[in-house]
Amino acid sequence: MNLSVSGHSPSKADLELEIERLYEKMKILHWTKEDCELIAPLTWQINHLKKEKDAVILAHSYQLPQIIFGVADYVGDSYSLSRQAMDVQADTIVFCGVEFMAETAKILNPEKRVLLPSLKAGCSLAEGISAEDIKNLRNEYPGVPIACYVNTSAAVKAECDVCVTSSNAIEIIKKLDSDKVIFVPDRHMMKNLGPLTGKHIIGWDAECIVHDQFTGEQVQQLRSENAGIKILAHTECDPSVVLESDYVGSTSGMIEYVRTSNEDSYALITECGLTERLKVEFPNKTFIGSCVLCPYMKAINLENTLEVLRSPQPEQEINVPTDIATRAKASLEKMFEMTSIPTG
Ligand code: SF4
Structure with a gap:
């Protein structure tokens, strides 16, 4: 592996410091110093390249611990990461999460370059509904507001009235001025939201595989x-x-x-x-422990994060067509308007 970052390589002392920094956190997860030695050259390079390329790393809480504690600048859930994306000053956002999150960051901060390290970082929920499906629902239930979960593509967000996350879905759906609300695409969440909001929820049949x-x-x-x-x-x-x-x-x-x-x-x-x-x-x-791994989230690792910072491929750069981005942004802005919770 090439350890040089634009001609600057970590010295032995640099790597020792990096190993100590990592070990301080990772020992709680039963990582050994030898485990940390293996990843220290990667985390050192990523952290140096971030400065050199004026980039920040936003990471979801489901990412690997070496991403969260090794290289992330900000860690959160979909809602807090979308708020954070709006405030990023750096030129580039590397999104260690899944595609719909990176798209959301691009929609909210369009002048920034947004990079996704792996093209395998999709989501079963986002893939479970299309913009065409939303148009059909609107025809089937005229006048019923449509709230779409943030785990949807930009094209789906563009067809909805308001976007919601798991942090604010109850609050927003309660506030919508209708006894009936369409919530897509998660069928479990749809069933949970009925009693929690007191509304009649019309749903969709997709689920999170985790x-x-x-x-x-x-x-x-x-x-x-x-x-x-x-x-x-x-x-x-x-x-x-x-x-x-x-x-x-x-x-x-x-x-x-x-x-x-x-x-x-x-x-x-x-x-x-x-x-x-x-x-x-x-x-x-x-x-x-009683947890399940998400293969989409775990498609991101230190190696592809380093590669995307070093030499991003065109398909790793997130772009959203302007007309879709404008309408999807309106759904996201409606969410921020209707939410009382601050950035988590
Ligand atoms: S955990 Fe579920 S909702 Fe989150 S990215 Fe994975 S499949 Fe999608």
Whole structure:
């Protein structure tokens, strides 16, 4: 591997410092110094290239720990990352997340260059509905407002009235001036939002391949095997999971619950990355594993992050046609207008 960054290579002392910096965080996840030695040349180069190329890395909480603790400038959920994308001053945003998030960053900050390290970083929800499907729903239910989950393509956002995330879906849907609301595309979230908002929700039949795997029985078993545990589930889970959980919300909501609660042990019913992040950030609390990996999120790694910074391929640069971007931005801006929560 070429360790040179525009002619500047890490010295032995640089690498030793980098290994120490990484080990401080990663030892909580049982990484050894030898493990950190293997990734230190990559994280060192990425961090130096970021400065040289005036780039920042926005990373979702489901990313690998070496991305979150090694190279990310900001870590959050879809809502907080979209707020953060609006404020980025650097020329380039490298999005360590999935494609719809990178598209959202581009729509909100169009003059920035937005790079996605892997073309495999899609999402089963975003791929589960098209702009044509939204037009058909509008024809079928005239006058019913359409709220689309942020996990959708820019073309779908462009056809909706308002965008929502798991952090603000309840608040926004409650505020919409209609007893009936179309919410797309997550069928589990659609069922959860009915009782939580008091509205009649018309939905769609797509799901997150991660949250779809959890069942209410699993949660019951987890509770019976771990006395006193607090179980926090994502709103994309099946209603049977929601029913058995102590808290239901976004990843930011789960983090806030852990931060403000006095309990000792938690199970996070979501993608594994969040559990790893919280083990490092709350070393005095215990997290019992019951998580599932997202192959789309895990398509991003240090190697392709370095490569996209070093020499981005045209297909790794996110571009959204202007007419779609303008209408999708209106859905996102409506979301910000209707949300009282600050950046998480
Ligand atoms: S965790 Fe689910 S919603 Fe998130 S990117 Fe993966 S498939 Fe999509």
